[in-house]
Structure formats: C-alpha cells, structure tokens
Amino acid sequence: MATEESDDHGGHGHHLPAVEDWPRGFGEASWWPFVTAIGAAGFYIGAALFLLGTGDQPMIGSMVGPIVFIAATVVFLVGLYGWLYHAFIVSFWEGEATEHxxxxxxxxxxxxxxxxxxxxxxxxxxxxxxxxxxxxxxxxxxxxxxxxxxxxxxxxxxxxxxxxxxxxxxxxxxxxxxxxxxxxxxxxxxxxxxxxxxxxxxxxxxxxxxxxxxxxxxxxxxxxxxxxxxxxxxxxxxxxxxxxxxxxxxxxxxxxxxxxxxxxxxxxxxxxxxxxxxxxxxxxxxxx
Incomplete structure (x- = not known):
C-alpha cells in the first residue's frame, strides 16, 4: 500500500498529509499528535511530582518533578516538530499549488x-x-x-x-x-x-x-x-x-x-x- 501511494506523491515512499510520517503503513494516521499529547500530559505530571517533593515531609525526591518536566518538554517539542513539519512544511516543498x-x-x-x-x-x-x-x-x-x-x-x-x-x-x-x-x-x-x-x-x-x-x-x-x-x-x-x-x-x-x-x-x-x-x-x- 505504501508503495502504491509513493507513486502518487512524487516517489517519496510516503503519504499525505503526514509526509515521511512515523510509523509508516498506517494509511493517513499520524502518531505525532499522540507523541505531543504525551509530552503535554508530562507537564502536569511533573508539576504534581514537584508538589509531592516539597514541604516539611516530602513524599519523593525534590528533583523528580523537575526531571519529569524537562523530559516531558523534550517529548512535547519533538512531537510538535514532527506534527507541524509533516502537516505543513513538507507539502510546500512538494510543490502543491494550493494548501492541502x-x-x-x-x-x-x-x-x-x-x-x-x-x-x-x-x-x-x-x-x-x-x-x-x-x-x-x-x-x-x-x-x-x-x-x-x-x-x-x-x-x-x-x-x-x-x-x-x-x-x-x-x-x-x-x-x-x-x-x-x-x-x-x-x-x-x-x-x-x-x-x-x-x-x-x-x-x-x-x-x-x-x-x-x-x-x-x-x-x-x-x-x-x-x-x-x-x-x-x-x-x-x-x-x-x-x-x-x-x-x-x-x-x-x-x-x-x-x-x-x-x-x-x-x-x-x-x-x-x-x-x-x-x-x-x-x-x-x-x-x-
């Protein structure tokens, strides 16, 4: 299926709108929004863990929350990059006459x-x-x-x-x-x-x-x-x-x-x- 679609979109071996998306072979589905959502959820988890690590009797280490928050930021930015790049930017370089x-x-x-x-x-x-x-x-x-x-x-x-x-x-x-x-x-x-x-x-x-x-x-x-x-x-x-x-x-x-x-x-x-x-x-x- 991916091979057939590659013939329709310039021989790049992928499909639109998620060009060279990850993972391949899932039709028009894209996992980048899902990755972005995981990163966004990590913000809340990191904030909650930060609160649990504060106070007179912290339940966890004080650095657990900030570490989770930083890791979530990385996941969020990677997901956002993949989402925006494959939804908007690649279509331009593929020479579309109008926005898809x-x-x-x-x-x-x-x-x-x-x-x-x-x-x-x-x-x-x-x-x-x-x-x-x-x-x-x-x-x-x-x-x-x-x-x-x-x-x-x-x-x-x-x-x-x-x-x-x-x-x-x-x-x-x-x-x-x-x-x-x-x-x-x-x-x-x-x-x-x-x-x-x-x-x-x-x-x-x-x-x-x-x-x-x-x-x-x-x-x-x-x-x-x-x-x-x-x-x-x-x-x-x-x-x-x-x-x-x-x-x-x-x-x-x-x-x-x-x-x-x-x-x-x-x-x-x-x-x-x-x-x-x-x-x-x-x-x-x-x-x-």
Missing part, C-alpha cells in the same frame, strides 16, 4: 482551542470556589498583584495580537516585507511578555515570599498564570516557525493556512490573559 486540507486544519485548531477552554475553565472553577469563601484566605498574605508590571505586560500582549493580525493582512495583500516585519514585532512582544512574567515571579517569590505553596490562592495563581505562560511560550515557538518559513518565501496570499491557525491560537492566548487579569489580579484586590 486547509479547512480541516483550521477546524482542527478550533477543536483544539475548545479543549483549551475546558482546561483553563477547570482552573478558573477552582479559583471561583476558593474566592467564594473567606477572603483573603485564612493564613495567607497576598502581595499587591495589580501593579504596573502586569498592566505593561497586558498592553504588550494585546499589542502583539494587533501586530499579528496586520501581519496576516499584509500577507493577504501580498506585502511580504510588511508581513515579515510585523511577524518579528509580534515575536519580540511575545518574548518580552514572557520575560515580564518571569520577572514578576521573581519579585513575588524573592521579595514578597509568595510561592506556589502559599495556601490555596498560591496554587491557583501560579497554576493559572504558569499554564498561560506555557501557552504563550508555545505560541512564540509557533510564530518563530512561521517567521522562518516566511523568510524562505513559503507563504503567499493563497497559501497561508499555518499563519491562520497560529493567529487563532495567539488571539486565544491573548483573550485568556485578559480574563486572567480581570479575574485573578483584579479579583484578588477586591474585598467583598
């Missing part, structure tokens, strides 16, 4: 974002549950969360959504130089946002002594903001891939599916952050 399965890929991104809504929703439900009780939580000393840093970070992330949107518009208008320039601006804004969040964590942990183990609010705050930070980091990786492809001239006004799907993801991350600021930062300052 663009509607299906956009629908897949919409479904993926639906699962992300459920993931963040679970975290917000946890926060709403603890927020409905005694506030501030008994025994917890909350720092002043709503400062200039989070406002600047929010402005940067909102601006990055605009630059990415207009980068896509420039591509549709066949303005390649403007497209690349705005992609670079988006990536820079995203990286600065990540740096700002890391600096915020440093300030809270070192100067405010507000850590992940600081009661139920600490777990909610770092759990939700950390999860969002991981999503922004992933988005920055995706934008970097798009930028590299753009520099190689792989996009045009009628071939831009990956630009569309990455834009959808980045705008989603932006909206989640605004909701986080309103609920988690502003909400923590309110005393009912």
């Amino acid at each position: 399965g663009s509607s299906g890929l956009r629908l897949a991104m919409i479904l993926f974002l639906g699962t992300e809504v459920a993931t963040f929703g679970a975290g917000f439900v946890y926060y709403f549950f603890i927020r409905a009780g005694t506030w501030p939580p008994t025994g917890a000393e909350l720092p002043h969360l709503l400062g200039s840093l989070v406002l600047i970070n929010t402005a940067l992330l909102v601006a990055s959504s605009f630059t990415l949107h207009y980068a896509h518009v420039a591509l549709l208008n066949d303005n390649r130089s403007r497209f690349i320039g705005l992609l670079v601006a988006t990536l820079v804004l995203g990286v600065v946002f990540i740096g700002g969040q890391v600096y915020e964590y440093y300030e809270f942990i070192v100067h405010e002594n507000f850590t992940l183990t600081e009661g139920i609010y600490g777990s909610a705050f770092y759990g939700l903001t950390g999860l969002h930070g991981l999503h922004v980091t992933l988005g920055a990786v995706l934008i970097t891939i798009v930028l590299v492809r753009a520099l190689f001239g792989q996009y045009s006004d009628d071939r831009h599916t990956s630009v569309s799907t990455v834009s959808m993801y980045w705008h989603f991350v932006d909206v989640v952050w605004i909701f986080l600021v309103v609920v988690l930062y502003v909400g923590a300052e309110l005393t009912l």
Whole structure:
C-alpha cells in the first residue's frame, strides 16, 4: 500500500498529509499528535511530582518533578516538530499549488482551542470556589498583584495580537516585507511578555515570599498564570516557525493556512490573559 501511494506523491515512499510520517503503513494516521499529547500530559505530571517533593515531609525526591518536566518538554517539542513539519512544511516543498486540507486544519485548531477552554475553565472553577469563601484566605498574605508590571505586560500582549493580525493582512495583500516585519514585532512582544512574567515571579517569590505553596490562592495563581505562560511560550515557538518559513518565501496570499491557525491560537492566548487579569489580579484586590 505504501508503495502504491509513493507513486502518487512524487516517489517519496510516503503519504499525505503526514509526509515521511512515523510509523509508516498506517494509511493517513499520524502518531505525532499522540507523541505531543504525551509530552503535554508530562507537564502536569511533573508539576504534581514537584508538589509531592516539597514541604516539611516530602513524599519523593525534590528533583523528580523537575526531571519529569524537562523530559516531558523534550517529548512535547519533538512531537510538535514532527506534527507541524509533516502537516505543513513538507507539502510546500512538494510543490502543491494550493494548501492541502486547509479547512480541516483550521477546524482542527478550533477543536483544539475548545479543549483549551475546558482546561483553563477547570482552573478558573477552582479559583471561583476558593474566592467564594473567606477572603483573603485564612493564613495567607497576598502581595499587591495589580501593579504596573502586569498592566505593561497586558498592553504588550494585546499589542502583539494587533501586530499579528496586520501581519496576516499584509500577507493577504501580498506585502511580504510588511508581513515579515510585523511577524518579528509580534515575536519580540511575545518574548518580552514572557520575560515580564518571569520577572514578576521573581519579585513575588524573592521579595514578597509568595510561592506556589502559599495556601490555596498560591496554587491557583501560579497554576493559572504558569499554564498561560506555557501557552504563550508555545505560541512564540509557533510564530518563530512561521517567521522562518516566511523568510524562505513559503507563504503567499493563497497559501497561508499555518499563519491562520497560529493567529487563532495567539488571539486565544491573548483573550485568556485578559480574563486572567480581570479575574485573578483584579479579583484578588477586591474585598467583598
């Protein structure tokens, strides 16, 4: 079967859309999304093991969680590379006149974002549950969360959504130089946002002594903001891939599916952050 398909796709001995996919011989199936999902699950496992390794009486070694998290990151990035490369990039080099399965890929991104809504929703439900009780939580000393840093970070992330949107518009208008320039601006804004969040964590942990183990609010705050930070980091990786492809001239006004799907993801991350600021930062300052 693989031999017959190789004759239909340039003699490469593989099938579309998962070109030279792993493992071969499974029709249109691809294991790369499965590998990526295993890596993503490892993030949660590593975080849970990290918590089990902290406290006065840790149940496991303190390094088990970080090691699992790092290993999961490697698996996740390898899976993501295989998934994106074989779904998007190889098809371009095979000389397709139009993007293959663009509607299906956009629908897949919409479904993926639906699962992300459920993931963040679970975290917000946890926060709403603890927020409905005694506030501030008994025994917890909350720092002043709503400062200039989070406002600047929010402005940067909102601006990055605009630059990415207009980068896509420039591509549709066949303005390649403007497209690349705005992609670079988006990536820079995203990286600065990540740096700002890391600096915020440093300030809270070192100067405010507000850590992940600081009661139920600490777990909610770092759990939700950390999860969002991981999503922004992933988005920055995706934008970097798009930028590299753009520099190689792989996009045009009628071939831009990956630009569309990455834009959808980045705008989603932006909206989640605004909701986080309103609920988690502003909400923590309110005393009912």
